[in-house]
Amino acid sequence: MANAAELAARQALLETAGHTAPIRALARRIHEATGRPVPDPDPLDGGVEARLLLLLETPGPRMSHEHAIVSRDKSGGTGANLRRFLGAAGIARADTLIWNAVPWIIHAPGALNRAPRMAELRAGLDFLPPLLGLLPRLRVAVLAGRFAAAAEPAIRAARAALPVLAMPHPSPTYVCTSPAIPARIAAVLDEAAALLRATPA
DSSP, X not given: OOSHHHHHHHHHHHTTOTTTHHHHHHHHHHHHHHOSOOOEEOTTSOGGGOSEEEEXXXXXXXXXXXXXXXXXXXXXXXXXXXXXXXXXXXXXXXXXXXXXXXXXXXXXXXXXXXXXXXXXXXXXXXTHHHHHTTOTTOOEEEEESXXXXXXXXXXXXXXXXXXXXXXXXXXXXXXXXXXXXHXXXXXXXXXXXXXXXXXXX
């Protein structure tokens, strides 16, 4: 979604995508509670039918404050890495939902990237159980980065039997630091793919 036409087409899809409607409604609830913009889920992903939740940290500073969508198709290095790693693992797009531990945009327009504050993270994780309640087919959660890893207790409290895997964040900032980082991401996503293959669709 590197240009306005692609973003507009994806937004138009959202208007008729029933599988994302409950998650969009939750996003509106979060917006009303926080006063902050909350991106919608990508209608090309699995929505409430997702079997894999990929939890990132927070929407990045490049994200538009209006009509934003959480997507692997965003321009930039993180989106490119997500596409590459998920594709290499053979994880079907319809099986995935990409979300953030802090689901709202924390950056002021034009601001540089920053990590979430702990208060923001705690507040964001309060909305994770309602999200999990919308995902009856969920089979595995993958937590990307150290802030997303903080979601593990909340996930285990809500869905005790759900496998929870942790991997490094796919941002180029981390991926380029050591060959061990992409290897770890690939290994975790391969494990997630194996779990999906082992359970009924």
